[in-house]
Amino acid sequence: MARRVGLEVSIACSEAVTLANVDVIAAYPITPQTHIVEHLSEQVAEGHLDAEYIKVESEHSALSCCVGASAAGARTFTATASQGLILMSEIMYIASGLRLPVVMALATRTLSSPLTIWGDQSDVMSQRDCGWITIFCENGQDVFDQSIIAFRIAEDRRVLFPTMICMDGFHLSHVIEPVELLSQEEVDSFLPPYKPEYRLDPHRPLTMGAFTMPDYFMEIKKQQDEALKSTLPVIKEIWNEWGNRFGRYYQPVSCYKAEGAETLILIAGGFSGTAQIAVDRMREQGKNVGLLRLKLWRPFPHQEIRDAVKGAKLVVVVDRALSVGGQGGPIAAELRSSLYHLKKRPAVVSFVAGLSGRDIHIDQFVEMVERAEGHLSAGKIPDYEMFGVRE
Amino acid sequence: MMETLEIKRVFVPRALPLREYFSPGHRGCQGCGPALAIRHVFKALGPNTIVANATSCSEIISSPYPQTAWKVPWIHVAFENAAAVATGIEAGYKAMMRKGKLPQEKINFVALAGDGGTGDIGLQALSGAMERGHDFIYICYDNEAYMNTGIQRSGLTPFGASTTTSPAGKVSKGQNTWKKDLPAIAAAHHIPYVATACPSYPIDLYNKVAKAAAIEGPAYIHILAPCPTGWRCPSELTIEVGRMAVESGLFNLFEIVNGKKRLTLRVPQRRPVKDYLKAQGRFRHLTEEDIRFIQEKVDEDYQLLLEELEEV
Numbered sequence: 001m002a003r004r005v006g007l008e009v010s011i012a013c014s015e016a017v018t019l020a021n022v023d024v025i026a027a028y029p030i031t032p033q034t035h036i037v038e039h040l041s042e043q044v045a046e047g048h049l050d051a052e053y054i055k056v057e058s059e060h061s062a063l064s065c066c067v068g069a070s071a072a073g074a075r076t077f078t079a080t081a082s083q084g085l086i087l088m089s090e091i092m093y094i095a096s097g098l099r100l101p102v103v104m105a106l107a108t109r110t111l112s113s114p115l116t117i118w119g120d121q122s123d124v125m126s127q128r129d130c131g132w133i134t135i136f137c138e139n140g141q142d143v144f145d146q147s148i149i150a151f152r153i154a155e156d157r158r159v160l161f162p163t164m165i166c167m168d169g170f171h172l173s174h175v176i177e178p179v180e181l182l183s184q185e186e187v188d189s190f191l192p193p194y195k196p197e198y199r200l201d202p203h204r205p206l207t208m209g210a211f212t213m214p215d216y217f218m219e220i221k222k223q224q225d226e227a228l229k230s231t232l233p234v235i236k237e238i239w240n241e242w243g244n245r246f247g248r249y250y251q252p253v254s255c256y257k258a259e260g261a262e263t264l265i266l267i268a269g270g271f272s273g274t275a276q277i278a279v280d281r282m283r284e285q286g287k288n289v290g291l292l293r294l295k296l297w298r299p300f301p302h303q304e305i306r307d308a309v310k311g312a313k314l315v316v317v318v319d320r321a322l323s324v325g326g327q328g329g330p331i332a333a334e335l336r337s338s339l340y341h342l343k344k345r346p347a348v349v350s351f352v353a354g355l356s357g358r359d360i361h362i363d364q365f366v367e368m369v370e371r372a373e374g375h376l377s378a379g380k381i382p383d384y385e386m387f388g389v390r391e
Numbered sequence: 392m393m394e395t396l397e398i399k400r401v402f403v404p405r406a407l408p409l410r411e412y413f414s415p416g417h418r419g420c421q422g423c424g425p426a427l428a429i430r431h432v433f434k435a436l437g438p439n440t441i442v443a444n445a446t447s448c449s450e451i452i453s454s455p456y457p458q459t460a461w462k463v464p465w466i467h468v469a470f471e472n473a474a475a476v477a478t479g480i481e482a483g484y485k486a487m488m489r490k491g492k493l494p495q496e497k498i499n500f501v502a503l504a505g506d507g508g509t510g511d512i513g514l515q516a517l518s519g520a521m522e523r524g525h526d527f528i529y530i531c532y533d534n535e536a537y538m539n540t541g542i543q544r545s546g547l548t549p550f551g552a553s554t555t556t557s558p559a560g561k562v563s564k565g566q567n568t569w570k571k572d573l574p575a576i577a578a579a580h581h582i583p584y585v586a587t588a589c590p591s592y593p594i595d596l597y598n599k600v601a602k603a604a605a606i607e608g609p610a611y612i613h614i615l616a617p618c619p620t621g622w623r624c625p626s627e628l629t630i631e632v633g634r635m636a637v638e639s640g641l642f643n644l645f646e647i648v649n650g651k652k653r654l655t656l657r658v659p660q661r662r663p664v665k666d667y668l669k670a671q672g673r674f675r676h677l678t679e680e681d682i683r684f685i686q687e688k689v690d691e692d693y694q695l696l697l698e699e700l701e702e703v
Contacts, residue, residue, distance in 0.1 A: 006471065023487055023492075024483050024486055025485035026479060026482075034534050050489065051486055052485055056475065056523075057515060057518065057519030057522075059477070059522075060472060060516070061472060061516050061519055064475035064476050064516065065476070065479030066479060067468050068466070068468070068476035068478065068479025069479040069480065069486075071483075072441070072479070072480045072483035072693075073483065073493075074482075074483030076479075076483070091468065102610050135445040152534060169700065200464040202439045202440060202463065202464055204463055205438075206465075207466075208464075208466040209450060209467035210454040210455065210456040210457070210459060210467070211454055211455060211456060212455075221421070223572070229497075
């Protein structure tokens, strides 16, 4: 039977990775990811997990070690945040191009400068185009579940892409939440051992990572793009199977009181919990408001999001990242792009809020909705707005 | 375990095994010293070998998609991380063998990189990998500049060499820094085996690689590999130029086994560095005074080397 315990979310992630019985962990300490790798070190030190823990000298080497280990056929995990992720950036693209199912946990944190250790999603967004499956988590249970599911998704032969699960640094990674743990048998029944078709094996030599000239590159890139897009139904299938087994269902875009709502809030990650309370309050006041949680960032669920906003007049997108000098919020930009060709589409109002650990309160979600409705009725919608900035 | 070969007074090519793991047909320039060195390295290692290759000449000449020159499993990831990738492979195998997922067997895990990929951009990853004590062999083939991108200087380009980013000019003598001492840096990690080699001495090279493979723990082999294209010398002089580097004492063949250093080839009478410098266009601009300066520094370094040697 499932055990329901109170756990720090980082520890829940490490417990899940232990249950996934990884072979190799390579990681470098960075706040707010440290509790994940500290606990994994303990798991290895105490003999609870039989794995090689490579104590690398940088995040660049962390991911490089993971790429090597994964190419050898090992189940491989790393965790990082912020500057660590962008130091890995070069290898992020290569891990995807090599189609290696490395799994990473990201305790999302702001990118410098100014230097700050607090959370937002600017690190994830910096890796938007690197070709990793990218999943946002909402709460501790979600992190525990996705930390197991990610291996199943990544290693599925119809997928074979590195997969990143994102938890809000501090706001989620460092809070204690109720988590239903699974037994080793339950996890084993869902997650079979990784058996790669191709790996670095002296008995079956192969060349990985050959370079290309212009005559091949575009064909290979198109294959990668199509392959990543084609993982969407597989991800949905695996999430569905998880739901059937363990009772918790996940969707690329999940809806809360969204059916028939005139106004929708769209947000990714842990702050969607606050947004949900705001929606309840607005509903109590008779406002027809709903909530969309974006769970899957890559591959982007274009059709699911189009279906989810159908019928709404206004979508209020709250991004915890800023495209400096660009279109403001990355999720808002993606949504606008998704909706552009539709004849009937809702207005999209983009707010950038909650950067670098700044909280977004319930009444601030209400305020954003009111401001957005004001913009709509005035017929003048700004490209984006930085919300909650002192003038 | 690999057998070492008896060093013959006269080089007998047939003493080396006929097997090839770095195939002919690669895109190396005529007289490519690195290609020759790599060929010998993998003859010594044999088929139970996995290679992580840094971005470099060796990577570019050997893996133009959809072709490959490699008969052993090979991976290229990026420029600065060959040591990290190789040790990731090693750790993966170690875990999978221990957990019974793979049968126990002896495999050589090799990182292969040039001088820039080792001593400049890859130094941090190399240091981390050596410090962690993985059972792997790091092969640095040193052709003394970024040849792949068009002969730009690296931290291992020798003093006085003209390259495309350290050109000799009216107020420049070319490279104005001395060669970074990578074998000493590797040795400072107190790893069980460090050696230098040169494809002009193939049996010495072969034996060192075989030794590195037999020793458990990190091994670092630094191979001076003449590049006729970048050194501006005729392609038929690759072997000769390598010999002149060793005979002049500019590049010494030694090994450090568990901290004990010994020369594997002691030159009875060192020849002047001038012979070596004059054979290459990259040093063409050097004056007699410059050559004297280099000779003095080489003499000094050679004395220091002799003082470091363990009595054999």
